[in-house]
Amino acid sequence: MKRNVAIVGGGQTHHAARRQDVSQPEMVNEAVLAALKDANMTMDDIDAVLLGNMEFFEGQHMTDCWLADSTGAFGKPGLKITTGGTVGATIIAAGAHHVASGLFDRVLCIGFEKQEEGDTNAILSGVAHPLFGRSMAGAAMGFFAMLGSSYMANFGATEEHSAMVAVKARQNARKNEYAHLKLNIKIEDVMNSRMLAYPIRMLDMCPASNGACAMVLADEKTAKDRCKKPVWLRAMETAHNEQFVLEWRDTSSTAPKFSDVAATRVYKKLGVKDPASYYDVFEIYEPATWAEILWYEDLHLCKKGEGFKLIEKGITEIDGSIPVNPSGGVLSTNCIGASAMLRIWEAALQIRGDAGGHQVPRDVHRALATGYGGTCWTVVTSLSDSLED
Amino acid sequence: MSEQTVDQEYIHVPILVDVPYRFDAGKYMTRFLVELRDNEKIYGIKCPSCKRVMIPPRIVCARCHVKCDEWVELSNEGTLEAFTIMYFPMTDPTTGKPHDPPFSYGSVKLDGCDAPIDHMLNIEPDMSKIKVGMRFRVKFRPREERRGDLADIEYFDPIE
Amino acid sequence: MTDNALWPFEVEQHITAMSKYYAGKIGSRFYITLRDEGKIMAVKCPRCGKVYMPPRETCGPCFYNMKVDDMVEVGPEGVVETFTQVHYNEPVIPREAPFVYAVIKLDGADTGITHYLGDVDYENISIGMKVTPVLENERQGNILDIKHFKPV
Numbered sequence: 154m155k156r157n158v159a160i161v162g163g164g165q166t167h168h169a170a171r172r173q174d175v176s177q178p179e180m181v182n183e184a185v186l187a188a189l190k191d192a193n194m195t196m197d198d199i200d201a202v203l204l205g206n207m208e209f210f211e212g213q214h215m216t217d218c219w220l221a222d223s224t225g226a227f228g229k230p231g232l233k234i235t236t237g238g239t240v241g242a243t244i245i246a247a248g249a250h251h252v253a254s255g256l257f258d259r260v261l262c263i264g265f266e267k268q269e270e271g272d273t274n275a276i277l278s279g280v281a282h283p284l285f286g287r288s289m290a291g292a293a294m295g296f297f298a299m300l301g302s303s304y305m306a307n308f309g310a311t312e313e314h315s316a317m318v319a320v321k322a323r324q325n326a327r328k329n330e331y332a333h334l335k336l337n338i339k340i341e342d343v344m345n346s347r348m349l350a351y352p353i354r355m356l357d358m359c360p361a362s363n364g365a366c367a368m369v370l371a372d373e374k375t376a377k378d379r380c381k382k383p384v385w386l387r388a389m390e391t392a393h394n395e396q397f398v399l400e401w402r403d404t405s406s407t408a409p410k411f412s413d414v415a416a417t418r419v420y421k422k423l424g425v426k427d428p429a430s431y432y433d434v435f436e437i438y439e440p441a442t443w444a445e446i447l448w449y450e451d452l453h454l455c456k457k458g459e460g461f462k463l464i465e466k467g468i469t470e471i472d473g474s475i476p477v478n479p480s481g482g483v484l485s486t487n488c489i490g491a492s493a494m495l496r497i498w499e500a501a502l503q504i505r506g507d508a509g510g511h512q513v514p515r516d517v518h519r520a521l522a523t524g525y526g527g528t529c530w531t532v533v534t535s536l537s538d539s540l541e542d
Numbered sequence: 543m544s545e546q547t548v549d550q551e552y553i554h555v556p557i558l559v560d561v562p563y564r565f566d567a568g569k570y571m572t573r574f575l576v577e578l579r580d581n582e583k584i585y586g587i588k589c590p591s592c593k594r595v596m597i598p599p600r601i602v603c604a605r606c607h608v609k610c611d612e613w614v615e616l617s618n619e620g621t622l623e624a625f626t627i628m629y630f631p632m633t634d635p636t637t638g639k640p641h642d643p644p645f646s647y648g649s650v651k652l653d654g655c656d657a658p659i660d661h662m663l664n665i666e667p668d669m670s671k672i673k674v675g676m677r678f679r680v681k682f683r684p685r686e687e688r689r690g691d692l693a694d695i696e697y698f699d700p701i702e
Numbered sequence: 703m704t705d706n707a708l709w710p711f712e713v714e715q716h717i718t719a720m721s722k723y724y725a726g727k728i729g730s731r732f733y734i735t736l737r738d739e740g741k742i743m744a745v746k747c748p749r750c751g752k753v754y755m756p757p758r759e760t761c762g763p764c765f766y767n768m769k770v771d772d773m774v775e776v777g778p779e780g781v782v783e784t785f786t787q788v789h790y791n792e793p794v795i796p797r798e799a800p801f802v803y804a805v806i807k808l809d810g811a812d813t814g815i816t817h818y819l820g821d822v823d824y825e826n827i828s829i830g831m832k833v834t835p836v837l838e839n840e841r842q843g844n845i846l847d848i849k850h851f852k853p854v
Contacts (some may be wrong), residue, residue: 556722
């Protein structure tokens with residue numbers, strides 16, 4: 154990047170299934186005020202405001218316009234971004250590009266979703282081709298279900314493995330004061346939860362949450378002058394799949410996948426040979442349990458087809474050797490427009506040592522965050538406490 | 543005006559949005575759908591560079607960035623790659639009515655093609671009776687019901 | 703298969719989506735007061751003194767968060783700031799054409815709201831005209847609890 158960019162502050166709302174006490178602007182404002190406070194800044198310090206959410210999920214267009222007062226965007230440059238599930242990470246990437254280019258020094262980035270306000274399944278069906286499957290679309294649930302059945306058939310994993318991911322996520326969420334689903338559950342609770350689409354059960358899926366996340370990005374001078382613990386954005390990569398090819402679902406395919414492609418580019422840029430030892434913690438975007446197992450493989454934390462062994466051995470637990478999603482992840486909190494940003498913010502909190510109850514029990518210097526959006530694309534973000542690596 | 547409390551009433555307004563649209567299938571999808579509707583034929587398209595056969599046919603190979611123009615007639619039979627049994631009453635967004643659960647739904651790769659088609663499976667929704675690797679055959683709807691949509695295929699039938 | 707003309711293939715479909723708009727803290731107070739007391743509440747920024755109608759949670763210029771306690775009653779009378787006569791129907795608009803939309807600045811407010819004009823000769827509407835709201839008897843807690851504004 155032309156100029157170095159740091160995260161100098163951030164904040165989030167408490168995430169919940171119901172936030173009927175607030176309008177969209179009021180909810181987003183909670184995260185904005187938390188981020189400004191954390192950055193020790195006022196709105197006067199901010200040069201530009203970028204905002205994003207899922208298109209039309211709340212039945213409202215032009216959210217950047219409707220929310221301008223409460224985001225602080227009034228009179229400032231900015232724009233709205235919608236890239237589906239990845240949007241939160243795309244906003245950070247765009248904010249970083251604006252700072253790196255020298256155009257702005259301090260950019261406020263906001264992602265939010267108030268899922269209870271809209272008809273997410275109907276709007277999401279608009280992703281499918283009108284004449285090639287829209288009428289039969291099984292939505293995200295059907296996709297992850299087929300991914301799971303294909304993975305089990307090809308690699309010998311079982312439904313218990315996905316249940317282990319479900320348990321890890323919700324047990325970690327119990328340590329995270331902001332998380333939505335803080336469930337004290339065991340594997341049998343997952344196995345006994347309602348079957349939605351075989352092999353996906355209720356507890357294998359993410360919830361529909363309301364919430365927001367906001368972060369302040371700044372140039373190197375601002376970060377060093379004004380921030381005690383800047384977290385540096387060292388590399389960001391976006392990769393898409395091709396139309397009609399749901400790359401993750403074809404688990405036997407050996408063709409390059411969006412996830413693997415983006416991670417490989419990040420590793421190459423930073424000279425990472427062994428990501429499992431290079432990074433101290435991972436915050437990944439797993440809308441369903443099986444997605445987490447695929448991420449292990451696509452981020453090269455293990456060999457292809459062996460992801461389920463990592464969860465089986467407890468390696469990705471909060472106190473394991475490769476902690477993945479100590480926050481509880483998307484499985485515990487999914488306010489979609491904020492979800493990918495929360496991965497980056499949670500990764501930054503881990504590096505700062507400010508994650509509180511879900512801080513991993515080790516020194517954290519580097520973290521990797523991923524976003525995910527359907528029909529299969531990602532933004533992979535590498536963070537560090539140092540500009541030297 | 544008193545300070546609000548947690549038990550304050552909060553107002554919400556229901557809104558129904560109905561978005562009509564007219565979709566143009568384009569040259570490649572049109573030919574694919576017309577062959578499906580009129581001739582019960584399923585065509586893929588072959589990339590001249592990587593030789594992949596893709597479905598539905600499209601003009602550009604995303605990997606090779608070259609124009610595809612070799613149309614390949616595919617077999618009506620293929621192999622199950624992935625499946626699910628849908629227990630959740632998922633609404634058909636084009637009709638507003640749910641498909642009746644439970645039903646079997648799967649991803650079948652037709653012989654001669656490198657990409658699968660997702661569709662209904664005409665098999666009992668019993669997970670012990672469906673296996674990845676099973677063989678299936680396309681069942682077309684009767685001519686008078688076909689209108690140029692992937693749903694002109696009624697389902698995949700298991701081959702005994 | 704030949705390359706000769708296939709008719710352009712078009713389909714007409716639609717997507718139907720339900721949504722719910724949550725008015726939030728300030729918005730709820732506005733609608734509840736309108737419904738239960740027939741009064742119109744705006745919100746006044748304690749910092750710059752601007753009175754916003756419809757009320758909102760944050761003063762944009764000050765980036766100051768206003769409270770329910772900062773709400774003030776305005777109107778009911780106001781002044782037509784601008785208007786237009788609409789001659790076509792749209793499914794989402796709950797009025798048959800022709801009808802008149804106006805931006806009305808209520809007494810005591812600094813910003814105007816859009817609403818309908820009624821009980822009025824459409825030929826004799828003018829900017830600066832004094833108007834007053836006509837309320838529904840059975841009020842539901844939405845903006846159509848005001849039926850329209852009519853000349854004073």
